[in-house]
Amino acid sequence: MKQPLLDIRNLRVGVLLGRTQRPIVNDVSFKIMPGEAYGLVGESGSGKSVTSLAVMGLMQKPLSVLDGQILFQGQNLLELKTREMRRVRGKRIAMIFQEPMTALNPLSTIGRQIAEMYVLHQGKSWNEARRLAIDALASVHVPNPDQRTKNYPHQMSGGLRQRVMIAMALACNPDLLIADEPTTALDVTVQAEVLRLIKELCTERGTAVLFISHDLGVIASVCQRVGVMYAGSLVEENETGAIFTSPRHAYTRGLLGALPRLGSRSAHGRQRLVDIDSIIADRSTLTETRYITPRSSQ
Amino acid sequence: MRFGFNFWLGAGLTTLVIVTGILAPWIAPFDPVLNADLMNSELPPDTTFWFGTDAQGRDVLSRTLYGAQISLTVGIVSQLVNSVIGVTLGMTAGYWAGWWDDLVSGLTNVMLAIPSLIFALAVLAVLGPGLPSLLIALGLTNWSWTCRIARSSTLSVKSQAYVQAAQTLGYGDIRIMFTQILPNILGPILVMATLGMGSAVLSEAALSFIGLGIQPPSPSWGSMLTDARQLIQLAPWIAIFPGLAIFLTVLGFNLLGDGLRDSLDPHMRTRKP
Amino acid sequence: MNPVVNAPILQVDNLHVRYSVTGGGLLGYGRRVLHAVNGVTFWVAKGECLSIVGESGCGKSTTALSILGLQKPSEGSILYRGQPFTGPNGPNRMQRAKAVQMVFQDPYASLNPRQTVRTSLAAPLRLHGITAASEIEARIEAMLKNVGLTPEQAKRYPYEFSGGQRQRIGIARALILEPEIVILDEPVSALDVSIRAQIINLLLDLKEKLGLSYLMISHDLSVVEHMSDRVMVMYFGQIVEEGSWRQIFETPAHPYTRRLIAAIPSADPQNSTMREFGNPLPGANSISVLDTATTLDVFSRPVDSRLIEIAPQHRVRAVLIA
Numbered sequence: 001m002k003q004p005l006l007d008i009r010n011l012r013v014g015v016l017l018g019r020t021q022r023p024i025v026n027d028v029s030f031k032i033m034p035g036e037a038y039g040l041v042g043e044s045g046s047g048k049s050v051t052s053l054a055v056m057g058l059m060q061k062p063l064s065v066l067d068g069q070i071l072f073q074g075q076n077l078l079e080l081k082t083r084e085m086r087r088v089r090g091k092r093i094a095m096i097f098q099e100p101m102t103a104l105n106p107l108s109t110i111g112r113q114i115a116e117m118y119v120l121h122q123g124k125s126w127n128e129a130r131r132l133a134i135d136a137l138a139s140v141h142v143p144n145p146d147q148r149t150k151n152y153p154h155q156m157s158g159g160l161r162q163r164v165m166i167a168m169a170l171a172c173n174p175d176l177l178i179a180d181e182p183t184t185a186l187d188v189t190v191q192a193e194v195l196r197l198i199k200e201l202c203t204e205r206g207t208a209v210l211f212i213s214h215d216l217g218v219i220a221s222v223c224q225r226v227g228v229m230y231a232g233s234l235v236e237e238n239e240t241g242a243i244f245t246s247p248r249h250a251y252t253r254g255l256l257g258a259l260p261r262l263g264s265r266s267a268h269g270r271q272r273l274v275d276i277d278s279i280i281a282d283r284s285t286l287t288e289t290r291y292i293t294p295r296s297s298q
Numbered sequence: 299m300r301f302g303f304n305f306w307l308g309a310g311l312t313t314l315v316i317v318t319g320i321l322a323p324w325i326a327p328f329d330p331v332l333n334a335d336l337m338n339s340e341l342p343p344d345t346t347f348w349f350g351t352d353a354q355g356r357d358v359l360s361r362t363l364y365g366a367q368i369s370l371t372v373g374i375v376s377q378l379v380n381s382v383i384g385v386t387l388g389m390t391a392g393y394w395a396g397w398w399d400d401l402v403s404g405l406t407n408v409m410l411a412i413p414s415l416i417f418a419l420a421v422l423a424v425l426g427p428g429l430p431s432l433l434i435a436l437g438l439t440n441w442s443w444t445c446r447i448a449r450s451s452t453l454s455v456k457s458q459a460y461v462q463a464a465q466t467l468g469y470g471d472i473r474i475m476f477t478q479i480l481p482n483i484l485g486p487i488l489v490m491a492t493l494g495m496g497s498a499v500l501s502e503a504a505l506s507f508i509g510l511g512i513q514p515p516s517p518s519w520g521s522m523l524t525d526a527r528q529l530i531q532l533a534p535w536i537a538i539f540p541g542l543a544i545f546l547t548v549l550g551f552n553l554l555g556d557g558l559r560d561s562l563d564p565h566m567r568t569r570k571p
Numbered sequence: 572m573n574p575v576v577n578a579p580i581l582q583v584d585n586l587h588v589r590y591s592v593t594g595g596g597l598l599g600y601g602r603r604v605l606h607a608v609n610g611v612t613f614w615v616a617k618g619e620c621l622s623i624v625g626e627s628g629c630g631k632s633t634t635a636l637s638i639l640g641l642q643k644p645s646e647g648s649i650l651y652r653g654q655p656f657t658g659p660n661g662p663n664r665m666q667r668a669k670a671v672q673m674v675f676q677d678p679y680a681s682l683n684p685r686q687t688v689r690t691s692l693a694a695p696l697r698l699h700g701i702t703a704a705s706e707i708e709a710r711i712e713a714m715l716k717n718v719g720l721t722p723e724q725a726k727r728y729p730y731e732f733s734g735g736q737r738q739r740i741g742i743a744r745a746l747i748l749e750p751e752i753v754i755l756d757e758p759v760s761a762l763d764v765s766i767r768a769q770i771i772n773l774l775l776d777l778k779e780k781l782g783l784s785y786l787m788i789s790h791d792l793s794v795v796e797h798m799s800d801r802v803m804v805m806y807f808g809q810i811v812e813e814g815s816w817r818q819i820f821e822t823p824a825h826p827y828t829r830r831l832i833a834a835i836p837s838a839d840p841q842n843s844t845m846r847e848f849g850n851p852l853p854g855a856n857s858i859s860v861l862d863t864a865t866t867l868d869v870f871s872r873p874v875d876s877r878l879i880e881i882a883p884q885h886r887v888r889a890v891l892i893a
Contacts, residue, residue: 043763187626188790192834214764217793217836258768260797262835266821270797273768459681463744466639467695468668477694481685 003074004031005208006055006176011068013050013059021066024050026232026287028068033295034175037202037209039223039240041216041255046229048212052178054078055210056095057085073175091121094169098181100161104153110137110164111149117171136167140197159190163197170201177202178210183218195222216259220244225295228252233287239296248291250280305557308492311550315543319366326360330517333357340533350535352525354515361517362539368518369547372432372502373495379437381491384444389475389483391445392452402445409442415501422510432511436498444490451483485562489555496551503544519544579614580784581638581656581671581752586611586647588633607633609808610647615752620778620785622795624831625805631788634805635754638786640667651752665699672745676757678737682729688715688740689725692747699748710747717780718743719773735766742773746781755787759794771798792835796820801884804828810878814885824887 011028014021025047032038042048053059055070057077070077072093077085097103105113114136115129124132130149137145140163153161162182169177179198183191199222202209213219219226220240227237228251236249247253257274264271280286318325327348338355341347349358391402409417421435455461456479464478499519505511506520514521519540526537588608608630615621623631636642638649640657649656651670656662662670675681682691692711701707712722718739729737738758745753758774759767775798778785789795795802795816802819804812804827812825823829878886 043765188792189626189830189834192836195836215836216764221836255764258765260771260793262793262796262820262832262837265796266817273772273797275769275772276765277769459675459677460683462641463673463675463681463741464683465641465664466668466671466673467744467748468665468698469695470664473698478683482683 002033004071005034005036005073006032006210007069007071008051008055009069009071011051011054011070012066013047013054013063014066016062016064023066023232024063025054028229028232028234030227030234030237030292032176032208032210035202035206035208036225037199037211037223039211039213039219039226040229041213041219041226042229043214045231047232048229049180051229052095052180052210052212055178056089056093057082090117090174091172092174093176093178094172094174095178095180096162096165096169096182098184100158100165101153103165104161106153109150109152110156111151114149114164114168114171117168121172132171133167136171137164139170139201140164140167142167157190158186159194162186162190162194166194166197166201170205170207173205174207176208176210178212180212181214184213184215191218198222216244216255228255230286231283234290234292235287236291238291238293242293249286249289251276251286254279301561302557304553305561308550308553308555308557311546312554315366315547315550316370318363319370322360322363322367326357326363328357328360330356330361330364331515333360334515340529340536342533343535349539350533352522352533352536353529358522358536358539361522362519362543365517365519365522365540365543366547368429368512368516369499369502369520369544371429372436372518373499373547373551376433376436376440376498377491377494379433380441380494381444381487383437384441385448385480385483385487387441388445388448389452389479392449393456393471393475393479399449402449406442406445409439410446414439415504418501418505419510422505427510427513429512429516432502432505435505436501440494440498440501444487444494447486447490448483451486452479455479455482486559489559489562492551492555492558496548496555499544499547499551578617580617580652581615581786582648582650582653583611583613583634583638584648584650586634586637586649587645588630588637588642589645606808608637608644611805611808611810613803613810613813615784615786617751617784618778618782619800620787620798621801621803622787622789622799623803623805624789624792624795626790626831628807629805630808631805632756635673635756635786635788638752639671639673639754640664668695668750669699669748670750671752671754672748672750673754673756674738674741674745674758677761678734678741679761681741682737682744684729687726687728688720688743691740691744692725695744695747714743714747717746717777719769733766734762735769738762738766738770739773742770742777746777746783749781751782752784752786755785755789757789757791758787760789760791767794774798792820792832804831809888810886811888812886813878814882818882818885822882822885824881824885 008031009029011025012023013025014023028047028051030038040048040051050059050063053063054065055077057080059065065078068078072088077088080088104110111130111133114133115126118124118129118132119126133149134145137148142148142160142163148156153164156164165182182198183194186194195218198209201207209222211219211222223240225237226240226243227234228243228249229235230251236243236247236252243252244256247256254274254276258276260273277283334354334356336355338347338351339353341351343350347357347359349362352358352361387402387406391399417439418435421438422431425431425434461474461478464474469477502511502518503520503523506518507524509524512518512521514525522540523537526533526540530537586608587606587610590605590607591602592605611630611634613621623634625631633642637644637657644657648658656667656670686694689711692714693707696707696710701710711725715722715725720736720739720743729740732740755774759770762770771794774785777783787795787798799816801815802813803810804819804825806827812819812823812828819828820832823832876888879889880886
């Protein structure tokens with residue numbers, strides 16, 4: 001049995017409001033195998049983004065980890081000191097965000113920002129790093145990469161900026177890429193290209209992906225395994241296909257029924273979309289049952 | 299909306315000063331102008347004259363209490379005028395943009411380039427000294443920052459969808475400015491106004507100090523400081539008490555402004571986290 | 572089946588909207604003309620939902636703003652019930668408000684944070700001459716019920732509501748003056764998935780109940796397919812394809828439309844077969860459908876293409892050859 005790359009055990013995260021701790025992530029456990037693409041899907045407030053921040057060690061007050069372990073290649077990230085965590089971040093775990101404009105430094109050329117990754121994490125010289133930056137841009141299919149390295153973020157479109165982010169994230173060949181809603185702000189056709197790029201690069205390099213989104217369609221097109229989060233708990237986990245064909249948890253079923261599906265009107269006529277509140281009498285009971293289906297290879 | 303320590307302390311101080319000014323005729327032990335007995339001149343603080351007397355034998359306490367009336371009038375009224383001018387110009391400049399915005403912004407830049415006190419001096423030179431002139435001078439020259447803030451706040455509010463919604467619902471421009479924009483830019487304007495009041499009190503003190511503001515024998519804190527200049531070594535109390543009064547008043551306004559800003563800020567954030 | 576009365580109540584003819592923008596040229600001082608909307612013609616019938624789809628910059632928002640009167644057209648006409656809706660002969664803001672309203676995209680920015688729900692709904696009524704307090708109360712209550720809110724909630728401020736509830740308030744506000752046409756600008760994009768379903772259902776119910784016509788702007792094709800009667804695809808200011816929802820989604824003719832549909836990530840593994848479209852063009856030898864990616868540019872003169880009808884009500888932008 002292979003050892004999981006990322007093993008989150010009983011993670012609890014809370015936010016301090018006044019004097020009370022309010023749970024945001026409540027006893028969440030899941031594993032990601034090396035090279036696997038795992039999707040975390042949920043609506044706002046489900047705790048999915050906070051989970052990824054916990055893995056990266058990027059949480060700030062008033063959020064704090066209350067309990068649990070985050071084992072990365074066997075090592076508990078929560079026990080690492082700041083300096084040690086910084087060596088992990090960027091080099092072994094990388095992250096891309098929703099808004100590339102705010103994640104990129106507006107005052108620095110993108111060539112320099114990508115080169116920085118090589119200098120900081122691989123100890124390369126600036127000259128070498130700049131050459132590697134051009135290669136990195138080429139690998140994410142940016143046309144005219146040597147000219148583009150001289151551009152500033154605001155001179156590029158949203159899709160291009162997201163590619164730059166991907167290039168930066170994958171520069172040091174991390175073992176895990178965390179992508180938090182990376183395509184939500186992009187146009188549909190650009191989104192399709194970026195998703196294709198993420199799939200291609202990660203398969204090529206064997207990088208595992210933790211893909212976070214509210215969009216089931218996006219998750220389905222990239223991930224092999226899906227975890228559904230609701231109100232801080234992981235309520236269902238299964239292979240992608242199985243989640244769609246045989247969802248077991250009431251919330252998952254509600255979520256799937258609430259989506260207008262392309263092609264269903266042609267096939268079945270216009271069906272009234274499922275109103276989750278009308279089929280689930282009491283939302284607070286949703287977190288009581290969880291359906292975690294183990295991996296088939298184990 | 300929760301108010302912090304700053305706000306309450308500031309509110310307390312300013313209320314104290316305002317109430318003192320209003321009640322001065324009843325609580326001042328002596329007449330601030332007429333009770334001038336040269337026999338009593340330059341007496342240090344004692345049981346009769348709690349704050350001592352000045353060169354003319356007038357009770358410093360009574361003059362300080364009455365001085366609150368003048369200083370507050372200048373502070374509050376001139377700032378009110380500033381706010382009205384600043385908000386009107388800034389809000390319309392931000393909303394209508396175009397040539398009007400260019401004109402107002404240009405004017406604001408000119409005003410900001412001229413040291414405000416010099417400008418006020420020029421106006422006073424034309425109008426002559428005295429309370430009404432002081433109000434006009436300060437009111438007409440200190441609106442620039444309010445205008446800037448009103449304009450930039452208006453620009454950010456204007457881009458919000460609810461302003462577009464109001465236009466769609468048939469609201470005219472003026473109505474939109476008053477019902478949609480103004481209530482939403484009031485926060486920073488109020489903060490500016492309280493800070494401006496403190497600054498106006500200081501301006502009055504400075505202008506009266508050089509003889510262009512309130513003229514003797516009217517008791518204003520600034521003119522009291524002028525009188526006290528020669529005697530600062532021999533009878534320091536003549537300067538200390540009005541100086542203290544200015545300090546407490548301006549501090550009160552500043553704390554009030556700070557406190558308002560702190561409590562308005564998080565309240566403005568209505569977005570989900 | 573909804574009986575759609577086929578009389579157009581909104582008619583847009585050859586709409587052009589041009590902006591002059593600075594940039595390019597010598598030291599960035601060049602002025603160029605941005606042709607945001609480039610000759611758009613369409614109509615909306617009573618009781619139907621027409622969706623405009625396209626990616627950012629295609630001109631769909633500018634088109635909507637022109638209809639609302641918030642953007643002046645450079646050329647072309649807009650008619651409402653046969654009467655001119657723009658220009659000197661058009662109605663003023665107040666009259667326009669009774670005909671067309673809009674539901675905005677961002678529920679967090681579309682409500683005045685300093686007004687209670689009641690004020691947001693009562694003020695427009697008073698502005699339009701309804702002053703009797705009892706009448707105002709009655710209308711507010713009825714409208715709140717329509718959108719699924721209770722009268723007690725009327726005294727609250729926007730910050731006390733969730734995104735979905737705020738969108739309901741936005742819908743109530745749009746409908747309070749009883750307009751015939753409602754422009755929906757990405758009405759559910761900013762909402763959570765489960766809330767989207769509720770709002771979509773609500774919008775469809777209200778359309779039935781109140782006989783509304785919708786002009787919906789959206790980039791979310793699944794929502795468009797679910798809600799629309801007819802669909803219009805825009806690219807760089809022009810219509811590249813229009814037709815009934817069935818025609819657009821089952822037999823899309825324009826390469827751009829096909830690309831858009833193919834780009835939708837599928838939540839249903841069974842859906843992948845839908846994406847293979849055969850060639851639906853009858854008489855494909857006589858027309859050449861231009862792939863817009865290589866032939867249209869906002870700053871250059873448009874290639875002389877036209878909308879050509881390939882099936883009843885189904886038009887695609889193409890060039891006649893021979």
